[in-house]
Amino acid sequence: MMQRDVGKSLEGLVGRIYDFISHGEVPEISMPSRNKDNIVLDQLLSVWKYGDSLVTRSGKTVEGAEYLVKLLYIIDFIREMIRENKSSTLREMYYISEGWNLAKFHTQDESNLLAEDLEVISELLREDFKLRPEENGASIMGNITVEEKTRKGEFKRINCKDDVGDSGYSIPYTVEEEKLRIVDLDADFVLAIETGGMFDRLVENGFDESNRCLLVHLKGQPARSTRRLLKRINEEKGLPVVVFTDGDPWSFRIYASIAYGAIKTAHISHYLAVPTAEFIGITASDILNYDLPTDRLNDKDIAALNAELKDPRFNSEIWRDEIETMLRIGKKAEQQALAKYGLNYVTSTYLPEKLSNLTGYRW
Amino acid sequence: MVSKKTAISDFREASISEFFEKNRHILGFDSPQKSLYMIVKEAMDNSLDACEEYQILPDIQVSVERHTDDEFIITVEDNGPGIDRKQVPAVFGKLLYGSRFHSFKQSRGQQGIGITAAILYGQITTARPSYVRTKRLDDDVAYEFELGINVKENRADIHYERPVIWNVKSGTLVKIPAKGKYQTGKQSIMEYIMESAVANPNANFKFTDPEGKTIEIRRAIEVPSKPGIAIKPHPLGLELGDISSMSRLTQAESLLDFLRNDFNRISDRIALEIAEKSGIPADLDPRTLTLQQIKELKRAFGEVKLMPPPTDCLSPLGHDFIIKGLKNVYGDSRPSHYSKPVVRPIAVHNGQPFAVEAGLVYGGDLKSDDPVRVVRFANKVPLLYQAGACAITRAIQEMDWRPYGLDQKSGQGMPYGPAIIFVHVYGIRIPFTSESKEAIASVDAISAEITMALKSLGRSVKSFLGKREKRKKVYEKFRLVNQLIPEIGKKSAAILGKEMPDLHPVISKIANVVFITEEIQRNEGSTKSVVHAVNFTRAPVSLKLYAEPPLGNYDGPELSWEISDLQPSMEATFQFSLVNVNAEYPGTTFYFTGIDPVRVQGAEPLPADYGIGGLTVIEEDEGAGEDE
Numbered sequence: 007m008m009q010r011d012v013g014k015s016l017e018g019l020v021g022r023i024y025d026f027i028s029h030g031e032v033p034e035i036s037m038p039s040r041n042k043d044n045i046v047l048d049q050l051l052s053v054w055k056y057g058d059s060l061v062t063r064s065g066k067t068v069e070g071a072e073y074l075v076k077l078l079y080i081i082d083f084i085r086e087m088i089r090e091n092k093s094s095t096l097r098e099m100y101y102i103s104e105g106w107n108l109a110k111f112h113t114q115d116e117s118n119l120l121a122e123d124l125e126v127i128s129e130l131l132r133e134d135f136k137l138r139p140e141e142n143g144a145s146i147m148g149n150i151t152v153e154e155k156t157r158k159g160e161f162k163r164i165n166c167k168d169d170v171g172d173s174g175y176s177i178p179y180t181v182e183e184e185k186l187r188i189v190d191l192d193a194d195f196v197l198a199i200e201t202g203g204m205f206d207r208l209v210e211n212g213f214d215e216s217n218r219c220l221l222v223h224l225k226g227q228p229a230r231s232t233r234r235l236l237k238r239i240n241e242e243k244g245l246p247v248v249v250f251t252d253g254d255p256w257s258f259r260i261y262a263s264i265a266y267g268a269i270k271t272a273h274i275s276h277y278l279a280v281p282t283a284e285f286i287g288i289t290a291s292d293i294l295n296y297d298l299p300t301d302r303l304n305d306k307d308i309a310a311l312n313a314e315l316k317d318p319r320f321n322s323e324i325w326r327d328e329i330e331t332m333l334r335i336g337k338k339a340e341q342q343a344l345a346k347y348g349l350n351y352v353t354s355t356y357l358p359e360k361l362s363n364l365t366g367y368r369w
Numbered sequence: 370m371v372s373k374k375t376a377i378s379d380f381r382e383a384s385i386s387e388f389f390e391k392n393r394h395i396l397g398f399d400s401p402q403k404s405l406y407m408i409v410k411e412a413m414d415n416s417l418d419a420c421e422e423y424q425i426l427p428d429i430q431v432s433v434e435r436h437t438d439d440e441f442i443i444t445v446e447d448n449g450p451g452i453d454r455k456q457v458p459a460v461f462g463k464l465l466y467g468s469r470f471h472s473f474k475q476s477r478g479q480q481g482i483g484i485t486a487a488i489l490y491g492q493i494t495t496a497r498p499s500y501v502r503t504k505r506l507d508d509d510v511a512y513e514f515e516l517g518i519n520v521k522e523n524r525a526d527i528h529y530e531r532p533v534i535w536n537v538k539s540g541t542l543v544k545i546p547a548k549g550k551y552q553t554g555k556q557s558i559m560e561y562i563m564e565s566a567v568a569n570p571n572a573n574f575k576f577t578d579p580e581g582k583t584i585e586i587r588r589a590i591e592v593p594s595k596p597g598i599a600i601k602p603h604p605l606g607l608e609l610g611d612i613s614s615m616s617r618l619t620q621a622e623s624l625l626d627f628l629r630n631d632f633n634r635i636s637d638r639i640a641l642e643i644a645e646k647s648g649i650p651a652d653l654d655p656r657t658l659t660l661q662q663i664k665e666l667k668r669a670f671g672e673v674k675l676m677p678p679p680t681d682c683l684s685p686l687g688h689d690f691i692i693k694g695l696k697n698v699y700g701d702s703r704p705s706h707y708s709k710p711v712v713r714p715i716a717v718h719n720g721q722p723f724a725v726e727a728g729l730v731y732g733g734d735l736k737s738d739d740p741v742r743v744v745r746f747a748n749k750v751p752l753l754y755q756a757g758a759c760a761i762t763r764a765i766q767e768m769d770w771r772p773y774g775l776d777q778k779s780g781q782g783m784p785y786g787p788a789i790i791f792v793h794v795y796g797i798r799i800p801f802t803s804e805s806k807e808a809i810a811s812v813d814a815i816s817a818e819i820t821m822a823l824k825s826l827g828r829s830v831k832s833f834l835g836k837r838e839k840r841k842k843v844y845e846k847f848r849l850v851n852q853l854i855p856e857i858g859k860k861s862a863a864i865l866g867k868e869m870p871d872l873h874p875v876i877s878k879i880a881n882v883v884f885i886t887e888e889i890q891r892n893e894g895s896t897k898s899v900v901h902a903v904n905f906t907r908a909p910v911s912l913k914l915y916a917e918p919p920l921g922n923y924d925g926p927e928l929s930w931e932i933s934d935l936q937p938s939m940e941a942t943f944q945f946s947l948v949n950v951n952a953e954y955p956g957t958t959f960y961f962t963g964i965d966p967v968r969v970q971g972a973e974p975l976p977a978d979y980g981i982g983g984l985t986v987i988e989e990d991e992g993a994g995e996d997e
Contacts, residue, residue, distance in 0.1 A: 033875075
């Protein structure tokens with residue numbers, strides 16, 4: 007969005023707050039409630055978005071008033087950055103708020119959440135606000151050629167197999183066309199991998215070449231830019247995405263955020279989620295079928311699995327089976343547990359077997 | 370246990386000391402650690418009793434010196450009335466001597482066993498004598514003694530007695546050598562002195578440990594404590610042995626006179642009735658009573674209608690002593706709340722009057738995840754041992770503290786929280802679980818009184834926590850209208866480049882009241898409370914404001930201010946100095962008069978009894994359903 011429009015849009019928001027007061031009313035702001043009880047499937051786009059239930063932050067309470075003060079300070083800060091043509095990381099904003107007196111953030115989570123709220127309220131994107139996350143080090147390896155705009159303003163061409171080391175090409179914090187162009191691609195699918203250990207194993211075993219795929223290291227719960235890049239490759243180049251994670255409740259959520267949309271960012275699911283992404287494993291059935299070494303589920307794992315049973319995104323037969331199986335056996339397993347059968351087992355046996363069984367449908 | 374003591378008194382005097390030598394654990398000299406503590410305790414209890422009797426503000430000095438590896442010299446010096454030199458051999462050298470044994474009076478010390486037992490313990494373990502120096506107010510010189518105990522004959526062995534110049538008004542110094550083990554911590558001499566200072570805030574204590582380190586606790590109140598008044602024994606509290614020894618020591622010539630003169634609450638008529646019911650001739654010489662006749666007498670006591678014993682003979686610590694004592698000793702942990710001490714009315718157990726008083730401190734630097742600390746006292750003496758067997762501990766553990774705001778697993782056991790609970794049981798012949806008097810026996814009457822006192826303390830904690838919560842909410846609301854709403858107006862106006870909007874309509878929508886809040890200002894070395902009264906209503910207001918700062922943080926005159934014709938959105942401020950303020954400052958309570966209560970936040974309407982809170986409050990028995 008044009009930066010002048012961003013400023014205008016934010017000023018409109020401030021004007022709403024100001025008008026409440028000047029009309030003798032207690033100021034308030036409403037927006038969609040951002041929790042799992044308020045996400046619904048967008049039938050058209052096949053991703054999960056926020057529903058109709060609203061939360062209202064009102065100046066009647068201390069919490070509500072503090073929220074409004076903080077929101078006003080963030081908006082003022084964003085206008086200042088736009089004016090001076092600067093940008094800042096979310097963490098920098100957290101530290102800058104030290105000087106905001108009443109609007110000081112107590113934790114970075116709080117400031118991150120407010121920046122997301124502002125996206126929801128203003129229907130703009132964080133990038134419009136000149137706010138960016140830290141680089142998180144997610145990477146890609148495989149036969150794709152991109153052009154990235156460097157800080158000198160020139161586009162640099164990089165082949166993500168030949169021009170990079172073994173750790174792959176590091177995904178930048180923004181992957182929009184003006185920063186990253188996809189120039190050429192020769193692969194059949196994308197394999198998105200949760201852990202660095204497994205990514206390195208597949209790189210070492212040359213799985214990207216032998217199976218004509220792109221390997222993407224998600225680095226845990228994937229950052230927005232990682233999900234956005236998966237989305238672009240999927241949408242613009244038509245490559246299917248396959249997700250390969252540990253076998254535990256937290257990894258199921260990694261898949262969910264890629265395939266269905268994450269609860270925290272449901273307002274931009276249409277822009278981040280890959281509705282056709284498929285889950286390959288580790289599943290609870292894999293633990294049994296491949297007789298994998300396991301760890302016992304702890305109390306938090308069990309609570310997370312039970313929460314997933316109530317999460318509308320996991321409301322499918324196959325997920326219910328898997329989650330209930332995991333609860334029943336009380337076990338979880340890591341991707342690297344496959345090494346039980348040797349270092350090549352994952353590339354020679356597990357992945358080919360699982361890939362040949364893919365249905366072509368989301369779970 | 371009372372009968373056991375009487376059994377001792379039935380022995381030939383000569384064998385009493387021998388008996389002790391063989392059974393010293395009965396009197397508490399059962400381990401090397403405890404023995405040093407017992408010696409200090411016996412000497413200190415005597416000193417405090419003597420000072421109380423003579424209305425002297427006590428100065429007590431205690432030192433423990435290391436003589437050899439396991440031998441110590443314990444010195445206890447007081448400024449008490451001193452002892453007649455002729456009495457010294459008996460007081461220090463004879464077990465079961467002492468004016469108290471047959472007197473019925475609330476006092477600290479043991480019945481004439483304590484200090485002699487201490488000297489005897491020293492003699493047994495070190496083969497060395499003790500040293501006593503004493504001076505009475507009227508005497509020009511002091512007398513000093515070196516003495517041991519002749520175990521066979523139950524008398525003092527005076528090695529020497531001589532006059533000596535001692536530059537004090539009056540006092541007694543005892544120096545006892547003893548084998549033992551010096552320890553610090555929960556059951557130590559230091560702890561005993563600290564807790565004694567709680568119950569005796571009118572005393573100076575000075576303690577020097579074997580390392581040569583000296584600790585002093587200064588008195589916090591300049592009032593001598595009131596001694597208990599000796600009364601004659603009430604018939605219902607007596608064991609057979611008591612009656613037997615009374616009958617042999619009496620001056621009375623006949624049973625009738627014995628009953629009339631030597632007992633409490635026996636009138637001429639009742640005496641006749643008892644004689645009749647017991648079937649013993651009224652003119653019998655009481656010294657000739659047989660055991661069978663004494664049994665009949667005791668039975669007859671139970672069959673006549675006797676008035677309960679008099680209750681004005683006891684000596685409570687009272688409100689001021691408890692508060693001053695707790696503040697003096699535990700003030701360092703800067704508690705945020707001192708409960709108003711509870712002084713229960715006097716009750717009767719086994720024919721003997723007793724009562725319970727209790728206090729509590731809460732918060733400050735006390736740890737909130739530790740078990741509550743309990744300090745137990747019987748007749749003003751700290752009880753450090755056998756906590757688990759004591760009626761006080763048990764009453765605390767059996768009570769459900771959760772409704773009062775303390776943590777407790779499943780509603781029983783020791784509660785957790787930042788609190789110290791002080792309980793004092795006092796009376797004539799309090800029942801203990803053993804002769805060493807370390808745990809009060811859990812008899813129903815006493816346990817019930819303790820529980821009543823604890824519930825009062827619990828309510829006080831609950832009300833404190835409730836008030837603190839309420840004050841916090843008021844402060845939050847004040848911050849909302851005084852800071853946050855103006856900031857929203859200011860910032861939005863600045864972003865839009867518009868004028869600051871009028872905030873009044875919004876603020877009176879949120880809070881159409883007069884706000885009373887206090888703000889703590891710390892400057893170097895001093896802390897003050899700044900009181901803000903802000904009128905957020907749309908009309909001018911007048912009221913009178915009263916402030917009651919926390920007990921532990923304010924030491925000045927009563928505070929009140931007139932606020933007249935305070936205009937809308939105007940603020941009146943007042944201030945006063947505070948002491949000992951820590952991060953957990955509990956906040957001042959504000960009261961007001963002269964304005965509709967719905968128009969004020971942060972203060973309460975002035976209660977009718979305001980200003981008389983400092984008096985001793987006797988808690989009356991609550992009716993049914995007092996647990997709300």
